[in-house]
Amino acid sequence: MxxxxxxxxxxxxxxxxxxxxxxxxxxxxxxxxxxxxxxxxxxxxxxxxxxxxxxxxxxxxxxxxxxxxxxxxxxxxxxxxxxxxxxxxxxxxxxxxxxxxxxxxxxxxxxxxxxxxxxxxxxxxxxxxxxxxxxxxxxxxxxxxxxxxxxxxxxxxxxxxxxxxxxLPWDEALAFGTMLHAYSFAAMVAFYEAVGASRHFGMSAPKMARLLSDASRFLISDALEDAVRRLEEGDFAGDQATLDVHASAFEYIAESMHACGARTPVFDAVCQVVQRAQSMGYGDQDVSATTQFFAAEVPDCADSPAPPEFDTSQCSGAAVGSATP
The missing domain is CATH 3.40.50.720 (NAD(P)-binding Rossmann-like Domain)
Known part of the structure; x- marks a missing residue:
């Protein structure tokens, strides 16, 4: 050498x-x-x-x-x-x-x-x-x-x-690495949930997986780019579709899946977040305003009452109980 x-x-x-x-x-x-x-x-x-x-x-x-x-x-x-x-x-x-x-x-x-x-x-x-x-x-x-x-x-x-x-500096690198993995794996599990639920609608998992992958690629990429712009500009105007409009659509989506007996804990959590964001006054703003819900300080459990239970009737109808794991 x-x-x-x-x-x-x-x-x-x-x-x-x-x-x-x-x-x-x-x-x-x-x-x-x-x-x-x-x-x-x-x-x-x-x-x-x-x-x-x-x-x-x-x-x-x-x-x-x-x-x-x-x-x-x-x-x-x-x-x-x-x-x-x-x-x-x-x-x-x-x-x-x-x-x-x-x-x-x-x-x-x-x-x-x-x-x-x-x-x-x-x-x-x-x-x-x-x-x-x-x-x-x-x-x-x-x-x-x-x-x-x-x-x-x-x-x-x-x-x-x-x-x-x-x-990145140490703290930023740790934050980015943590959030990137949390986001990426949450997105993947949501995909797995949707593919697994497809059999309840009579469609094969492989076919649904391919359709979801192809159809969602632009939709999600565009939504993320728009969210970045809104966060950078501080603009959460509901000019495309308000959080209230999304919540109404989510009720129908959840009801359809639960009526078929699908297990949807991830989407149930999405519905819960939307409800909480609405209760905080973001209903007339863009759905990206839900970041304000996640960014809010978590109250001290010893000093604050427990948060209200997720109102499944707002999102899924009576069949929701059979959809939980």
Missing amino acids: RENDDGRSGFDVSVLGLGAMGTIMVRALLKQGKRVAIWNRSPGKAEGLVAAGAHLCESAAIALAASPVAILVLLDDTAVQEMLGADGVGQALANCTIVNFSTGSKEDSLALQALVNRAGGHYVKGMIVAYPRNVGHPESYCIYTSEREAFERHRELLEVLAGHAVF
């Missing part, structure tokens, strides 16, 4: 941890012509990657010393702490940028950053917003935080893993 000017061996990147995500990251990097050094506690997992052109290192310390940037995809930050604290590893951290994708809290990650910095290295926390199959996709996202300068130094390399590499 040739040496770089900083004394590190001649690889572009090291990847430590070869689970499903680490393995696909290595393949994405190799596909872009990167020289990749790898390490895993179980060397057997590396055989296919070595055949594809990666270089297997005998130890974590050697892997860290092989490249100017090392991507960690271990089980969690406890495993990272154990690896970085092992004998002989500290010296390898000097002049190395650690990009840690392992799961852990902000506190754990800050402790790891301090450890790396003391050894003369740099630290970037990464959160990938993609299943392994979408690593390397130009439309996928990664969120990064910690040391911006180190991130910018290796941005081009990191964009191989996800076309959109977003750097």
